[in-house]
Structure formats: structure tokens, C-alpha cells
Amino acid sequence: MTTAPILTARGLAKEFRGFRAVDGVDLDVAEGKVHALVGPNGAGKTTLFNLLTGFLKPTTGRITVGGRDLTGKNPEQVARHGVARSFQITSLFPQMSARGHLELALASPTPLGWRFWRSDRLLARYRDRALELLDQVGLADHAEMPAGNLAYGRKRALELALALALDPKVLLLDEPTAGMGLEDVDRTVRLIQQVREGRTVVLVEHNMKVVSSLADQVTVLQHGQVLVEGPYAEIRHDPRVISAYLGDADVAH
Amino acid sequence: MILRLLAGSARGRLLLAIGLFLALALPWMIYPPIAMDIACWALFAVSVDLLLGFTGLLSFGHAAFWGSSAYVSGLLAVHVGLPFPVAVLGGALFAAVIAVPIGYLAVRLSGIYFAMVTLAFAQMIYFIANQWRDVTGGENGLQGIPREMFGVDLSDSFVFYYVGLPIVLLGLLLAWRIVRSPFGRVLVSIRDNPSRARALGYPVDRYRLLSFVLSAFLAGLAGGLFAISHGFASLQEVYWTTSGNAVMMVVLGGIGTLWGGVIGAALVVQLNDYLSTSEFDGIGIVTGSIFIVIVLVFRKGIWGTARDLLAPRLKRKRPGGAKSPGDDPAPAPAPDVNAPA
Structure with a gap:
């Protein structure tokens, strides 16, 4: 080394x-x-x-x-x-779409999460990057599916995309x-x-x-x-x- | 789903129109002071749902905020002579300020421990209100709160309803905005999976604290208006059964539905009023029984169940569409205390 x-x-x-x-x-x-x-x-x-x-x-x-x-x-x-991590036991937000997960992860370094007086549509500004990451892990076709409905392997892929989203x-x-x-x-x-x-x-x-x-x-x-x-x-x-x-x-x- | 609809669809506008119509027509249908009570309790219940349904925290001490604002609003109106909306705002800000230390200590806990800590603080507020007679009137309550604005007498309950209603509507609008904001999105993710939210870099406790303070502010708006409407603030306002009532309204209406609290409030206030005029003194038994039946039959509450019945028709419109967070009344870990899973 x-x-x-x-x-x-x-x-x-x-x-x-x-x-x-x-x-x-x-x-x-x-x-x-x-x-x-x-x-x-x-x-x-x-x-x-x-x-x-x-x-x-x-x-x-x-x-x-x-x-x-x-x-x-x-x-x-x-x-x-x-330092980003994935979890051993799949750890997602069951009702949130795959894209929603990534938008949330991408927004986390910004103060956007505190804006309780703004519309949540603002999170759509991360849409393109979110779809890019989903594409990278092969989930492009499942962007709108609630995470709870994804097959096991796809949940793991989403975990990976989430960790990557934090760059x-x-x-x-x-x-x-x-x-x-x-x-x-x-x-x-x-x-x-x-x-x-x-x-x-x-x-x-x-x-x-x-x-x-x-x-x-x-x-x-x-x-x-x-x-x-x-x-x-x-x-x-x-x-x-x-x-x-x-x-x-x-x-x- | 309803929240999404309110954002713009035709059905949402229709529901909003019906809701506003009912709010405006209420004092024609029922005794105006009762109409005002429903409006205040509705906002109070919604403030509790913001924590219970959207943050996953069951507060069993929200009477502390409703009640302390009732006293502070009353004192501001009596001693400073502020117009009542300003007095109510002052009371709500006071509630938000005391929510900071209470929330700071409580949000580190969850489930039953959070409920117990909030209850303990509410009991402390009750103790202070009871002991500090010179200011609060002790057991006699704070009496003679004037109901006026810029010298205009508003003692007519029918008139006062329409002057007070905008405060409630603005409070409900704020609650709706919070739930449908980036902040609300983070709250729901914290409710569903706090560890994951942490791993994404969200400081969970600080988010919970802001949610707690906002909820206390809304509860304060409701409590202050309630005191002005009645012309007095009593110890009942800071008593633990008041906290329990608000939680019951939320569970009846549907946890995590926001508008469910409004329905729960209308139901409970009406029922209490009806039973108290009927010379029957087992009110608790009747409301308790209704509570048990509704919780057993409609697990998602009245609004949650009604929404599910509407849902299949709406889903067809958006094939494969994801439900957004906050649309579903997923029971948070905390409410298990009240509702059977």
C-alpha cells in the first residue's frame, strides 16, 4: 500500500x-x-x-x-x-418512490429540508440527477414505484444508489x-x-x-x-x- | 391523496369548496359557540396529528401548549388590551417558546417514553397554573377576557365565529403547507425509518424538535382562540384530559390524514355537547364506547377509511404512480399505544 x-x-x-x-x-x-x-x-x-x-x-x-x-x-x-453506508437489512422508506428516496438523499447536504413554508415540489430540482443514479444501478424503469413494492434485489440496488447519491x-x-x-x-x-x-x-x-x-x-x-x-x-x-x-x-x- | 388533490385537481377543489362551505355554514346549522369550539379543537387535533401522524411522535402533553396559550392570550387581552388576533398570536408564540426546552428534552425519546415526558411537562404547567393564583386565578380561572378588536365589540357569538374562523383556517393552511413541504418529506422519512434518515445525513432530533415547536404553535393558536371565544381560561385547558381528547380526535379521524383531526373534533365536540344537554352523566362511557368501536371497525379512522374507499378509482388515473409520503396513514411506531396494529 x-x-x-x-x-x-x-x-x-x-x-x-x-x-x-x-x-x-x-x-x-x-x-x-x-x-x-x-x-x-x-x-x-x-x-x-x-x-x-x-x-x-x-x-x-x-x-x-x-x-x-x-x-x-x-x-x-x-x-x-x-462516509455513506448501506444497511445489511434493507432499510428504506416503504411508501416513498425510488426517485423520492434519491431526491431526499440529494437534498440532504442543502438546507432545503428545513423549508417548511415551501412546496415539496422543489425537490423535483434533483429529479434529473436522481434518474441518472437510478439508471446507473439499473432501476430506471422503477423510478416511480414505492420502495416497499420493489423486488429484493432491486431494493438492494436502491440502497446502493442512495449511498452513491451522497457522493x-x-x-x-x-x-x-x-x-x-x-x-x-x-x-x-x-x-x-x-x-x-x-x-x-x-x-x-x-x-x-x-x-x-x-x-x-x-x-x-x-x-x-x-x-x-x-x-x-x-x-x-x-x-x-x-x-x-x-x-x-x-x-x- | 386528498392532500395531493388539494394541490390542484378538480376533485380536490371540490372537496376544498365543500369544506369551506361547511366551515362558513356551521353557525347556521348549530349553536354558534359550539361551532367555534369545533373550529378550535379541529386546529388543535391537526397540530397533534402533525406530530403523531407525520413525525411519529405521540405527544400526551399538548394541553401544555393549548392551555398556556389560553392563559397568555387571555392575559394579553385583559391587561394589555390587545386586539384579540394579536393576543392569540402572542399566546401561540409563547407556546412555541416553551416547546423549545420541552421538545429539546423529549425528542431524544420515542414511543411511550416520549408520551410520558410530554405528559410530565404538561403536569408541571398545570401545577404552575394552579399555584400562581395572582396571575391565573387558580381554580377560578382567568375570567373576564374581553372579546373585542380595535374597540369593536364582538360579544355576539355568531359574529365572533366569522372573525375567529380565519385564524383557524390560516392555522390549517400552515399545517397543510408543512406536511407538503420539503421539511414534511423529511419528517415522513424520519417517521418511517429514523436510522435511514440519519444515514442520509439528516439530523433527526433537530427535525423532530422543529416539528414539535411548529405543532405547539398551532396548538397555541387554537387554545388562545378558544379562551377568547369563551371569555375565560380555566385549569381544564392545561389538564391532561385535554391532551387526551386531542389524541382521541386524531385517532377517530385518522392518524396521518391531517383533515381527519377536523372530523374527529367535530364528532367529539358535538357528541359532548349533545350528551351534556341530555341530563345523562355517563358521557365518558358513551364517547369511550364510540371510540372503541371506531378504532376496531375503521382502523385508519373515519377519514383514512373514506379515503381508502375512494383510492382505487383514483389509482387507475396514475398507473404505476407512486404514492407520495404523507399520503398514506401508515401508523407510526408511537401510535401503537392507542390503535391496534
Whole structure:
């Protein structure tokens, strides 16, 4: 890694009533790379993700994005500092159209949301950009459909478009292919490959095929700590990684 | 849907015309002071719906704003001699100002906790109104509030209705504007999914606070006008049952429908008036039973159910068209306390 890290974590820890879900994690995400966080269930991936996006406050440790300290900031402040996230469980506004979602996301850096005395038709000024983003994720034909009526794969695509609408420096994707059929997984991988251009992506993912085809760098977590870090080709044969996964499989089945 | 219609379609203009006609004809159909009561309660209920139906927060302490504005409007009219619309505006601004600290502390919570905190603050206001006799008159209430404007005597209830009605209509217009604004769009998204709204960069608590303050302002307009209309402000105005009444009107009319509150108010005020003149002293049992039946039979309230019956015909006009936020009375997390899901 020669490029400077855009997102760093130092000694990041989160304790829930004595249980350390994330336990002293150091992380450097290089600018312009796709960085995957993997690990067995309960390794602390989602907790780490929530710490990085401000949804949880760390017990100790520091987070910086682009050199700016974001430790302890609210989710909305983190979002404004250029870190956009998607959710593991699809998280949308069921009655709002796909286009409505994107208009809202595009309006968020502006003070338009406070204008309670103006007509909501003003949001139509983001219409063109919203349709462009929908087209990018293959939802151009579903712009007017309420999000609640979209098929699962399309909801995930809308999630991605929402994150992109914030034009983030760092895009954090929480299991973007969770619960998808093979066809949707391939489509999503192609989509992420397409949108990663010029962006930094941090990705929590279970599907090793997805990780191998997307990630430049992989961090393997276990028991809230970093087990191994390196390019996918290196870590896949690491005996510690194999035993971590097999050990988990034994517990799960 | 109705809101969209009001924005310009023929059916919307028709409904608006019917509504305005009814508002203007009301004192001919029923006893004028009751007509004024309906108008005030309608605005109060709409202010509660702005929070409950469009922000997802159940306030159980809105009597604090209705009642404190009633006292402040009355005091301004009695001691300063302000024309009544100015006194009412002063009362509403006072309600909005006290809503800032109350809301600041309450919006961090949601569901039943939000309801309890707002109730607790309303009880504090009640306590102050009860204890501060020199100003509020204590249990006797604040009496002798003049009903005049620039020296013109408005003691005739029929005349006063038409002078007071514009305040209510302006309040309703403001509520409608808020719901159909970019701000209203953000509120509905916060109601449906606060985490997602946060992840998009919207400071959820501050949006909730502004909604709370605007709602308190509207409740204050209604309460101030109510006090002027009656010529006195009593402890009843800050009592918790007043908050409960407003919530009941919203649930009856339909949560998240805005105009449902108007229907709920008309129904409850009329019913209370009818029952109180009928020498029957179990009013609570009758209104309670009607409340239960309506909630069980029409889960979306009267207006919400009527709108759903109209909806299929309208949907055909816009095939594949998305419903806009705020068009559907989706029950927010908070109202589950009242309405069975």
C-alpha cells in the first residue's frame, strides 16, 4: 500500500456490558481501494461497521476520515463528512418512490429540508440527477414505484444508489449480497465494480466469491480482533483463517 | 391523496369548496359557540396529528401548549388590551417558546417514553397554573377576557365565529403547507425509518424538535382562540384530559390524514355537547364506547377509511404512480399505544 489511508481506526474497541465485541482494532483503508472485512459470525464485523459510521460510540479508540477526527460523531455528521453506508437489512422508506428516496438523499447536504413554508415540489430540482443514479444501478424503469413494492434485489440496488447519491469519499457496504440469489449476486458484484471507480469502498461480506472478485485488501476479524490482513490471494491459504472459519462452521452446524 | 388533490385537481377543489362551505355554514346549522369550539379543537387535533401522524411522535402533553396559550392570550387581552388576533398570536408564540426546552428534552425519546415526558411537562404547567393564583386565578380561572378588536365589540357569538374562523383556517393552511413541504418529506422519512434518515445525513432530533415547536404553535393558536371565544381560561385547558381528547380526535379521524383531526373534533365536540344537554352523566362511557368501536371497525379512522374507499378509482388515473409520503396513514411506531396494529 503506497497510497495514504483515507480511513483509519486506531485501538478501536466497543464493550457491551463487559463483552468486548470489537477489541482494539487498527484499520487502514487505502484511498481508491476496495477493502473487505470478513470473519465468522460474531467476529465483530457489524459492530465495527456501526462504529465507523457513528451508529455506535466507541468505548475507546479513534477514527479518522481524510485526516479529520470523526470519533464519537453522530451518524448524520459522519454522513456529511463523506462516509455513506448501506444497511445489511434493507432499510428504506416503504411508501416513498425510488426517485423520492434519491431526491431526499440529494437534498440532504442543502438546507432545503428545513423549508417548511415551501412546496415539496422543489425537490423535483434533483429529479434529473436522481434518474441518472437510478439508471446507473439499473432501476430506471422503477423510478416511480414505492420502495416497499420493489423486488429484493432491486431494493438492494436502491440502497446502493442512495449511498452513491451522497457522493461519498468512503462507501461502506454492509453485506451487499446478503440473502441474494446467484443471479442477483453477480449483478451486484458488477454494479460495485462499476461504482468503485474513483471511490474507496469498505465492504462487510460473507460470500468469499464476492470478496475474491472485488477486494484489493482483506481484513479477517475474529473475536473482535484483527486476525490477518492482506490481499485475498495471500490470506485465503492462511491456516489461521481456515481454522477460524472451520471452527465457526463446527459451532454453527 | 386528498392532500395531493388539494394541490390542484378538480376533485380536490371540490372537496376544498365543500369544506369551506361547511366551515362558513356551521353557525347556521348549530349553536354558534359550539361551532367555534369545533373550529378550535379541529386546529388543535391537526397540530397533534402533525406530530403523531407525520413525525411519529405521540405527544400526551399538548394541553401544555393549548392551555398556556389560553392563559397568555387571555392575559394579553385583559391587561394589555390587545386586539384579540394579536393576543392569540402572542399566546401561540409563547407556546412555541416553551416547546423549545420541552421538545429539546423529549425528542431524544420515542414511543411511550416520549408520551410520558410530554405528559410530565404538561403536569408541571398545570401545577404552575394552579399555584400562581395572582396571575391565573387558580381554580377560578382567568375570567373576564374581553372579546373585542380595535374597540369593536364582538360579544355576539355568531359574529365572533366569522372573525375567529380565519385564524383557524390560516392555522390549517400552515399545517397543510408543512406536511407538503420539503421539511414534511423529511419528517415522513424520519417517521418511517429514523436510522435511514440519519444515514442520509439528516439530523433527526433537530427535525423532530422543529416539528414539535411548529405543532405547539398551532396548538397555541387554537387554545388562545378558544379562551377568547369563551371569555375565560380555566385549569381544564392545561389538564391532561385535554391532551387526551386531542389524541382521541386524531385517532377517530385518522392518524396521518391531517383533515381527519377536523372530523374527529367535530364528532367529539358535538357528541359532548349533545350528551351534556341530555341530563345523562355517563358521557365518558358513551364517547369511550364510540371510540372503541371506531378504532376496531375503521382502523385508519373515519377519514383514512373514506379515503381508502375512494383510492382505487383514483389509482387507475396514475398507473404505476407512486404514492407520495404523507399520503398514506401508515401508523407510526408511537401510535401503537392507542390503535391496534
